[in-house]
Structure formats: structure tokens, C-alpha cells
Amino acid sequence: MLLRDGVFAPRGGTGWPGGQQSWLTSATTPVDGLTRAPWVVAAGVALVLLGLALLVVALRRRTRRVLALAGCSGAHLLPADVARRARAAAEDVDGVLDASASATRRTVVVEVTTTGGASGGGGGDVRARVASAVAGSLAALTAPPRVRVHAATGGPQRSGRTS
Structure with missing residues (x-):
């Protein structure tokens, strides 16, 4: 028109x-x-x-709330997803009874309860293995966050849980 x-x-x-x-x-x-x-x-x-x-x-520049995956254009994880992944990796380590994790874009804090027995190694060995397992599970991120592990000794391993 x-x-x-x-x-x-x-x-x-x-x-x-x-x-x-x-x-x-x-x-x-x-x-x-x-x-x-x-x-x-x-x-x-x-x-x-x-x-x-x-x-x-x-x-204006906005704050980043997500962590980008390497090699995947546009694929991101929220910090809550990173914490779930870290918790799952920590629970798979021998000598860990229970694990919880919290994450920000820069740091993942994992708290584990260990058996404290021979496989636990007094907590130090388990702490290193948990840190290694969590760091390995987060290696797919372009900028993996720093991993901190806090270990506490618990009672004997619960029944129903296999290592």
C-alpha cells in the first residue's frame, strides 16, 4: 500500500x-x-x-550464572547441576558413606562421610581420591571450578550400599 x-x-x-x-x-x-x-x-x-x-x-554486560561445557556450542550447566555431578562422583569413591556438595561458578565444596576403616585410610587418602574423582567429572567444563573436600569419619558402612 x-x-x-x-x-x-x-x-x-x-x-x-x-x-x-x-x-x-x-x-x-x-x-x-x-x-x-x-x-x-x-x-x-x-x-x-x-x-x-x-x-x-x-x-550492558550481564553476570554469568552458568558454566559452559567445552566443545559444545551453547551447552551450559547451572551450579546446582555441577553440585549434583560432584556429589555423584564423590559417592562412587570407595570408603565414602555419604556425600553432599554445593557449588558456585568458581568453587565446588564436597563434604563426605568416610568409613574410617582400611579403605578410608584415616580420611586423607579418601579426601584425595574424592578430589580427583570430582575434578575428573568436571573436566568437561571450559573453566572447571576449584574443588574443596571436607571429610568426616562415620560409623561402619551401612547395609544395602555396595562399594
């Missing part, structure tokens, strides 16, 4: 096929002759400022 109006507008109202009038003329006739009101200027300035503020918010 705009193309048609652009072609026929230079000829004036008589140049329209069938004597039709342009829809642009119909749309602009009611506002022709209006004068500028002070509230319109104020509203226009307010809208321009709002638009600039929204533009700044849209273009």
Missing part, C-alpha cells in the same frame, strides 16, 4: 484509479493543524529517556 501511495501521490487526488483517495490522506487529515501542547513535549522527553535507559540495560 505504501508503494502504491508513493507511485500515485505525486499526481494528486485526481490521479488515483477510480477516483480513490489515499489512505494516508484519510489518516493524516484529522491531525492536520494541531499545535504542540506542553504535555506532549514532556511525554516525548520522558519516552526518549525511558528508551535510552532500556537501551543501556539491554547492552
